[in-house]
Amino acid sequence: MDALPMTIPAPGLPARVRIHEVGARDGLQNEKTTVPTEVKAEFVHRLADAGLTTIEATSFVHPKWVPQLADAETLFPRLQGLADVHLPVLVPNERGLDRALSLGADRIAVFASATESFAKANLNRTVAESLAMFEPVVTRAKEARAHVRGYLSMCFGDPWEGAVPVHQVVRVAKSLMDMGCDELSLGDTIGVATPGHVQALLSALNEEGVATNVIGVHFHDTYGQALSNTLAALQHGVTTVDASAGGLGGCPYAKSATGNLATEDLVWMLNGLGIETGVDLGRLSATSAWMAGHLGRPSPSRTVRALVPEAQSPQEQ
């Protein structure tokens, strides 16, 4: 029997995609079930073992805001044995940066908003105030020779403001790049984007001098759009795609339980298209099924459910 999916490339797509795996950070941060530090460490090790090479490990945010990631200080040192794996961490401010750098982090990420409403809700600041807060973080991170990723959330829509104008996103994105970010991750935090919108935002960024090769895309699957939006981004030339093992992660501003683009669903498509990722889909799916067991509910990833039937009812494991 010939393996599935059959590999048939489509024209105009990249030969290789770098997956920025966010399951351990974005995926877990809103989970109410506390995941023990040793389980998180095993999760990251298993993700690396499945071939992922960029694994966002945790966040050095104040524990009050994200209790699930309060163990960043004890988790991060446990991940240092991994060869050839980048382990970026989120830092909200200079204090978080200090904590991360003191533990040897060499890739950090800041988290900005494209809309005033979300900047206020998430950071209790205006967009301008939040950028002013990030500027010394980015400068000092660069001085420490760390690689800096700038997350930009609500790039396509916002629960308070509705549709977000492209020019507004471009303005904040430019500010992040101008302050020294090495790459940008365009977040569709509430999952409302569609392919034309994705390509229009990418084109507008290009026109303002932000090259496609510094842009990653970060889609949520709230309306089932994450993978088709990813395809549209790949067709534009994007080669960095954020995804979450098993589709972990929910947006607290949408009632749907669905979260990030599932890494497995992405890898299935890329395998079919003959686009290299270095990921072993079987190992990755087994890892996500194992984590679904720890969380006590089915994996939201359709590929995980199809490949690992017990992931559908993990409480029976």
Add this chain to the structure above:
Amino acid sequence: MDALPMTIPAPGLPARVRIHEVGARDGLQNEKTTVPTEVKAEFVHRLADAGLTTIEATSFVHPKWVPQLADAETLFPRLQGLADVHLPVLVPNERGLDRALSLGADRIAVFASATESFAKANLNRTVAESLAMFEPVVTRAKEARAHVRGYLSMCFGDPWEGAVPVHQVVRVAKSLMDMGCDELSLGDTIGVATPGHVQALLSALNEEGVATNVIGVHFHDTYGQALSNTLAALQHGVTTVDASAGGLGGCPYAKSATGNLATEDLVWMLNGLGIETGVDLGRLSATSAWMAGHLGRPSPSRTVRALVPEAQSPQEQ
């Protein structure tokens, strides 16, 4: 607040897509909970009220094989008041055709397999024998001036044979068109297709004289690929897309509970792309949430879950 999704077209896509709604037939046929005839009738009426104009109503297959659709004779007459709505019905053989025509059906569909294994499992015939069985059905349907759709299943992969060669699919597709089918529906019955494979099959069919405007695509979401494959088909010029309200329908040959491409997830994408469908997404989602209540489990459609929160736990309704 500006409505979501924002409408931004992408180049090279059709201005209008005809959705072939299969929820009442393909969606319900494997449901174990018997849906009363009056609920099915209301379902079809509500789908029409939401703006769907091609609604596959039922199947005139022997009740022993599909008990859920054993009420075709009593259901179909209840749907005759719908203006400007096409109501195709599936017929497996000449006896089914006689039953459908006697009730006034003017659109019928036959169901062929691209693989020998599925022809044997589903029809207990070789592919050649099944085509020989369909030939008089199609001929007589055309004599009765009915429109004939030829379903072709397992076009991308098969649970027994793995990947299915494109030339094998083209051969059976050509036979269906040569015997007089008006349109073809390419089924990814186990949901394994990826975008390059979709476009390669469409190109191969075009090369053999099967025009894109007689081809519909029918994707299942077993691996989360249905919508990105649909986007790839639209980019090739396809304008007929099969979908199932609320994502109803499971493939009995895959253990995953996921089924057909959800009509709502499709409409969200098409709305964002500015592609006309005539469908009211709010009404359609409410209809699917209502049907999820009858079936006693959450709608698999992410859009339905996001727009109608109670669709996540219908047993509480």
